[in-house]
Amino acid sequence: MGTSLRGAHGSPERPDAAGLLDRVLDPGSYESWDVPPAYTAPSPAYAADLARARERSGHDEAVLTGSGLLRGRRVAVVVSEFAFLAGSIGVATADRIVAAVERATAEGLPLLAAPSSGGTRMQEGTVAFVQMARITAAVMAHRAAGLPYLVYLRHPTTGGVLASWGSLGHVTAAEPGALIGFLGPRVYETLHGEPFPPGVQVAENLAAKGLLDAVVGVDDLPGIAAQALDALCAARPPVSRAGGSSAGSSTPPVRAGGVPVLSESADVPAWESVERSRRAGRPGVRELLAHGATEVTPLSGTGDGEADPGLLLALARFGDAACVVIGQDRAAQRVGRPLGPAGLRVARRGMRLAAEFGLPLLTVVDTPGAALSPEAEERGLAGEIARCLADLITLRAPTLCLLLGEGSGGAALALLPADRV
Structure with missing residues (x-):
């Protein structure tokens, strides 16, 4: 009682x-x-x-x-x-x-x-x-x-x-x-x-x-x-990554009933793809979550006193699938706040969370590039890119990278090496 x-x-x-x-x-x-x-x-x-x-x-x-x-x-x-x-x-x-x-x-x-x-x-x-x-x-x-x-x-x-x-x-x-x-x-x-x-x-x-x-x-x-x-609590058992990333696999994951999760996109000329990725009105990661996710729990910062508006971290649910989302917010980066080392440390917090619970990880790449400044150098930008790459490549959880827009430089590379891109 x-x-x-x-x-x-x-x-x-x-x-x-x-x-x-x-x-x-x-x-x-x-x-x-x-x-x-x-x-x-x-x-x-x-x-x-x-x-x-x-x-x-x-x-x-x-x-x-x-x-x-x-x-x-x-x-x-x-x-x-x-x-x-x-x-x-x-x-x-x-x-x-x-x-x-x-x-x-x-x-x-x-x-x-x-x-x-x-x-x-x-x-x-x-x-x-x-x-x-x-x-x-x-x-x-x-x-x-x-x-x-x-x-x-x-x-x-x-x-x-x-x-x-x-x-x-x-x-x-x-x-x-x-x-x-x-x-x-x-x-x-x-x-x-x-x-x-x-x-x-x-x-x-x-x-x-x-x-x-x-x-x-x-x-x-x-x-x-x-x-x-x-x-x-929706986590599945961690996935063995002993053989490294399976980003080159030719077999797409499937939903219940055998329906492929991903499908091949139509051929688009290379320069047209570049132009599309830079259209001012195209959707960003926040629009993706607003229209595609059924539940979103935003998380803020590293938990250690650093935050970066250019990097979104959230727990989200797409239909029946729960996941951790790490997304580069292009709109925030475009107002004079390029993605810096703190944003990559926020991303690594999300990776640790996915690994700890065996949750799928969705990374969303959409960035004009990382911060290029003395402060970014002194706060370890290159090292954080390297550590993001290392964490993502060895992550014991399913990973998916969505190229939503621009993918310029090391900031994009840091979130790229997933099981599926």
Whole structure:
């Protein structure tokens, strides 16, 4: 039987842990995995802190864990309760998180984490700090099992939580206006004697910098998470690439029923092909997705603080087939922002995602060429082209390259060597 967890704390815009679970999971589907903490406080003062936190929050620790249905799909959840000692992570908190992650892995469940935390629990000192390594190990084992890990960063998420399990998602979204940063603003002001620069540690800014995939309210989270899981959980087993790329194969893939996926195009004179590829009004990758895909979940940036508007990364579904799409956006490149090293690093993130889940990868080539500038050289343009080529050629997933328009220079070459072109 499911449990309703409507809490007294939080607000409609920023619900507490219980309120978030009620709004994200299907009604009545949540089942708690929590057991009472076995941890004994080392001092009377800390024991009193824990007692006050339990009374204030209505919970016995700073996280709630369990499983439930997300648009009909069973998922595991780990959700912080900020009202319990600012969502801080101590030994008992870490024990609960690790147990939940390991159970999710054992049961083959996708995992949704929704941290809101000031970091590690100061009352427990170094022993609390090193718990981040335990949690990270459990999350990486979950990912290594080929299971999705989605993260929803809530206001605020700082310190060791952001520097561990808060930054390891396959897809990462955040609450609008959420404070997100490694160093909390009060700590910064104490250390430097002045406030942290405004507008930096804000979800919207971090999304623009390529650290987050989306900024969404809690009521939009179920749809986005469900769509991402539909794609990530649709993976087929990885394809052996021991013999290298099969781009020269004469046998096209077929759909169910024996209908070829690809057909030969009519002969077009070479110069006419060049002219067609440069027509200003021809469709680009965004039009391809808008008219051809039934579902699209955009992903943003590298996740490591780099983004490039000239490279589109998304999870998409074409009919019954889910895939990762890496597409060069000609329109963005034409307004003075040619594709640079950051865009190729975004592409490599997409390749890793396809390999991790065995998802087909669609690359879309449509570029007037890579950035030719001192900055591009200093940031490793040539090396990124080489690494894109190496990753794509050895990728353990089916690959398809669509030449949608211009294919000039190394930027085009970086996405070219697929199983089918």
